[in-house]
Amino acid sequence: MTSTQDGSVVIFGSGLIGRSWAMLFASGGFKVKLYDIEQQQITNALENIRKEMKTLEQNGILKGSLSADQQLALISGCTDIKVAVEGAIYIQECTPENLDLKKKVFSQLDLIVDDKVILSSSSSCLLPSKMFVGLKHVKQCIVAHPVNPPYYVPLVELVPHPETDPSTMERTYAIMKKIGQSPVKIKKEIDGFILNRLQYAIISEAWRLVDEGLVSPSDLDIVMSDGLGMRYAFIGPLETMHLNAEGMLDYCNRYSEGMKRVLKTFGPIPDFSGAGLEKVHQEMCARIPVDPAHLAARRQWRDECLMKLAKLKSQMQAE
Numbered sequence: 001m002t003s004t005q006d007g008s009v010v011i012f013g014s015g016l017i018g019r020s021w022a023m024l025f026a027s028g029g030f031k032v033k034l035y036d037i038e039q040q041q042i043t044n045a046l047e048n049i050r051k052e053m054k055t056l057e058q059n060g061i062l063k064g065s066l067s068a069d070q071q072l073a074l075i076s077g078c079t080d081i082k083v084a085v086e087g088a089i090y091i092q093e094c095t096p097e098n099l100d101l102k103k104k105v106f107s108q109l110d111l112i113v114d115d116k117v118i119l120s121s122s123s124s125c126l127l128p129s130k131m132f133v134g135l136k137h138v139k140q141c142i143v144a145h146p147v148n149p150p151y152y153v154p155l156v157e158l159v160p161h162p163e164t165d166p167s168t169m170e171r172t173y174a175i176m177k178k179i180g181q182s183p184v185k186i187k188k189e190i191d192g193f194i195l196n197r198l199q200y201a202i203i204s205e206a207w208r209l210v211d212e213g214l215v216s217p218s219d220l221d222i223v224m225s226d227g228l229g230m231r232y233a234f235i236g237p238l239e240t241m242h243l244n245a246e247g248m249l250d251y252c253n254r255y256s257e258g259m260k261r262v263l264k265t266f267g268p269i270p271d272f273s274g275a276g277l278e279k280v281h282q283e284m285c286a287r288i289p290v291d292p293a294h295l296a297a298r299r300q301w302r303d304e305c306l307m308k309l310a311k312l313k314s315q316m317q318a319e
Contacts (some may be wrong), residue, residue, distance in 0.1 A: 005028065005029045005030045005031075005178070006089075007030075007031075007087060007088065007089030007090075008030065008031040008032065008033055008087050008088050008089065009025045009030045009031070009032050009033070009088065009089070009090045009091070009092065010032075010033045010035055010084050010085055010088045010090070010091040010092070011025070011032060011033070011034050011035065011092050011094060012035050012084075012091060012092065012093040012094060012095065012105060012109075013035070013036060013093065013094035013095045014034050014035075014036040014041050014042055014044075014045035014077075014094075015045075015094060015096075016148070016149070017094045017122050017146065017148065017150060018034065018036075018045070018092075018094035019034075019045050019048055019049050019052075020146070020149050020150040020151040021092050021094060021122070021146070021150060022034050022045075022049060022075050023049055023052065023053065023063075023071070023075075023151050024063070024150060024151055024179050024180070024181065025074075025092075025179055026064075026066075026071040026072070026074045026075050027062070027063035027064030027066070027071055027179060027180065028064060028178050028179030028180065029064070029066065029074070030074065030179070031074050031076075032074055032075045032076070033076055033077075033078050033084045033088070034046065034075060034076070034077045034078070035077075035078050035079070035081060035084040036077070036079065037079060038079070039077070039079050042077030042078070042079065043077070045077070046075065046077055049072070049075060050072055053068040053071060053072060054068050056068070056307075059304070061304070061307045061308070061311070063151070063180060064180070081108065081109075081112065082112055085109065085112055085113055085117070088113075088117050089116070089117060089118070090117065090118045090120065090172075090175055091109060091113070091117060091118065091119050091120060092120050092121075092122060092144065093105055093106070093109075093119075093120065093121045093122060094122045097123060097124060097125075097126065099126055099130060099131065102121060102123065102126060102131050103130075103131060103133070106119060106121070106131060106132060106135060106141070107134075107135070109137075110135045110136055110137050113137060113140075115137065115140070116140075117140065118140055118142065118168055118171060118172055118175075119132075119135075119137060119140050119141045119142070120141075120142050120143065120144040120172060121141075121142075121143045121144070121145075122143075122144065122145060122146060123143050123145060124145055124193070124196060125145075125191065125192045125193060125196050126143075127189050127191065128141065128142070128143050128159055128160060128161035128162075128164070128189050129161055129162055129189060131143075131161075132161045138161055138163045138164070139163055139164060139165040139168060140164075140165070140168050141161050141164060141168070142158060142159065142160055142161070142164050142168050142169060142172050143157070143158070143159035143160075143189075143193075144156050144157070144158055144172055144176065144183075145157040145159065145193055145195070146181075147195065149299075149303055149306075150181075151303075152303045152306035152307050152310070153306055153310075154180065154181045154182040154310060155181070155182050155183075155184065155195065156176050156181045156182065156183045156184070157183075157184055157186055157193045157194055157195055158172055158173060158176070158183050158184065158185050158186060159186045159189050159193055160186070160188070160189065161189070162188070162189070169185060173185065202224075204269060204270060205266060206220050206224075207270045207272065207276065207280075208266070208267050208270060210276070210279070210280060211270060211276040211279075212267075216283065217279075217280050217283040217284065218283060218287065233309060233313065234313060234316075
């Protein structure tokens, strides 16, 4: 993409997720207004974005066809909410995962937006029916849940309110595709959406296996990173089933009894506390000390790996 898009995008909140969204929309040629209540927050966010974009460009992994300077020129800060939403076609809320706070934000926006702008939340599991309750613009409301970090992981879950207009879903889907994300349409709201329901199921069984002394935390992570994770980076569990036999019917004929037998042995939901938590915490700290420098370095390594994987996947799919 070499030209800017019509209309602007507002990012409500300048934290980690908000900054990542701002970078994504700028990479797609959108003018971005980064809104926050304090100017210093915005100043810090813009500087963080500038540094990250320059680093990405130097490493050859900046998204979009515009240069870092061209993308940075598309992003501006604003502390006046009315000024921020003027001319906006899309608003992405990125405040902390607190229902009361998000309801307050959308109540504010509901009073000042027009009948065309899309009101979207980055919430990871709060139900749209609870967040958008009582809003006059509810038909324009939707959850667009990104995966952290959004700039490096393309999935976006689109979750409608029961009264969300179908056109809001379609328009949001098109915008996400335009900025290079991989949106999926959730047909109706469900607690935890899809990604976190799958993630929590994995975390729960992983925790039980470690807690019962069957495997160490580090070996458990290897099972995912060097096993299932490598497979699932390119194909999902249903396609895996289909390919690991002569189609889905054959797979279930072969393995369904074994799957049901094993699933019956799964234990109760862990409480993620006590001695089990301390054991996992100590081993993780031995691998990655809990201090800003070590965590930042590991996150940067993770993000670069994700970006390279995404590029490899795109290249392989194009072949």
